Amino acid sequence: LGGAFMSRNIVSVGSRAISGEVGKILAAGDINIVDANVQNLNGVGDINIVNSYVAVTKIAGDIIATNSKFGIVYVAGQFDCKDVCKVDTLIAIGELEAENLECRILRNFSKKSVQIHIRDYKKGSKLNINSGSKFKGHIIAETFENLCDFYLNFDYQFKNVLSIDNLHSEKVLECEELYSFGILDMEGVNADTIYI
Numbered sequence: 243l244g245g246a247f248m249s250r251n252i253v254s255v256g257s258r259a260i261s262g263e264v265g266k267i268l269a270a271g272d273i274n275i276v277d278a279n280v281q282n283l284n285g286v287g288d289i290n291i292v293n294s295y296v297a298v299t300k301i302a303g304d305i306i307a308t309n310s311k312f313g314i315v316y317v318a319g320q321f322d323c324k325d326v327c328k329v330d331t332l333i334a335i336g337e338l339e340a341e342n343l344e345c346r347i348l349r350n351f352s353k354k355s356v357q358i359h360i361r362d363y364k365k366g367s368k369l370n371i372n373s374g375s376k377f378k379g380h381i382i383a384e385t386f387e388n389l390c391d392f393y394l395n396f397d398y399q400f401k402n403v404l405s406i407d408n409l410h411s412e413k414v415l416e417c418e419e420l421y422s423f424g425i426l427d428m429e430g431v432n433a434d435t436i437y438i
Contacts, residue, residue: 250262250264250265251264251265251266252264252268252269253267253268254267254268254269254271254273255269255270255271256270256271256272257272257274258271258273259273259274259276260273260274260276260280261275261276261277261278262277262279263279264278264280264281265281266281266282266283266284267280267283268285269283269285269286269289270285270287271287272287272288272289272290273285273287275289275290275291275292275294275296276291276292276293276294277292277293277294278291278294278296279294280296280297281297281298282297283296283298283299283300284300284301285301285302285303286302286303287303288303288305289303289304289305289306291305291306291307291310292309292310293308293309293310294310294311295311295312296311296312296313296315297312297313297314298313298314299313299314299315299317301315301316301318301319302318302319303319304319304320304322305317305319305320305321305322306322307321307322307323307324307327308323308324308325308327309324309325309326309327311327311329312327312328312329312332313329313330313331314329314330314331314333315329315331315332315333315334317333317334317335317336318335319336320337320338321336321337321338322338322339322340323338323339323340323341323342323343323379324341325341325342326341326342326343326344327340327343327344328344328345329343329346329348330346330347331345331346331347331349332345332347332348332349333349333351334348334349334350334351334375334377335375336375337375337376337377337378338375338376338377338379339377339379340377340378340379340380340381341380342379342380343379343380343382344383345382345384346383346384346385347383347384347385347387348381348383348385348386348387348400349387349389350375350388350389350390351375351390375390376393377396377398378395379396379397380397381396381399382398382399382400383399383401384400384401384402385400385402385403386398386400386402386403386404387404388403388404388405388406389406389407390407391407391408392405392407392409393410393411394411394413394415395412401417401418401419402417402418402419403415403417403419403421403422403433405420405422405426406423406424407424408424408425408426408427409422409424409425409427410427410428411427411428411429412428412429414428414429414431414432415430415431415432415433416431416432416433417432418433418434418435419434419435420433420435420436420437421437422437426438
């Protein structure tokens with residue numbers, strides 16, 4: 243999967259099944275994407291992606307991905323990876339659960355710093371969400387970027403760790419390079435390069 247994209251664009255409100263070559267998808271509601279090659283996916287709602295490639299994903303809601311590949315993913319909600327999923331850059335605000343997830347860059351983010359503007363609900367009103375990212379399962383990343391108070395209480399393998407906030411673990415953090423600008427609350431650190 244991956245490669246040239248067709249110019250077929252889809253706007254969907256409600257439930258919809260999508261497959262094949264797609265340029266852009268703009269969705270509000272439940273979407274099932276199966277055996278597809280998608281350039282750009284933007285939406286609000288629940289998205290189910292199976293055996294597909296999506297170059298750019300921006301979703302406020304829940305994603306269930308099974309045996310799929312992604313370029314860059316921005317998700318505010320829950321990202322649930324079944325089987326094996328690969329992502330170049332994943333920016334997660336909320337919950338991430340993975341059977342097997344491989345990333346080049348994995349970045350968490352704090353919901354408390356995000357304001358979602360709701361134009362259709364009330365003009366000028368804002369919704370503040372107050373909680374951080376939570377991950378579980380098996381996650382491999384070349385670089386983990388920690389941008390919020392975070393607990394490493396899942397099965398992970400990180401080559402590089404860059405942390406600008408507090409990082410907690412009940413185990414020893416093992417990586418090649420660690421750069422920490424916040425508090426490290428853990429049993430210890432085992433790395434070739436450590437900058438605190």
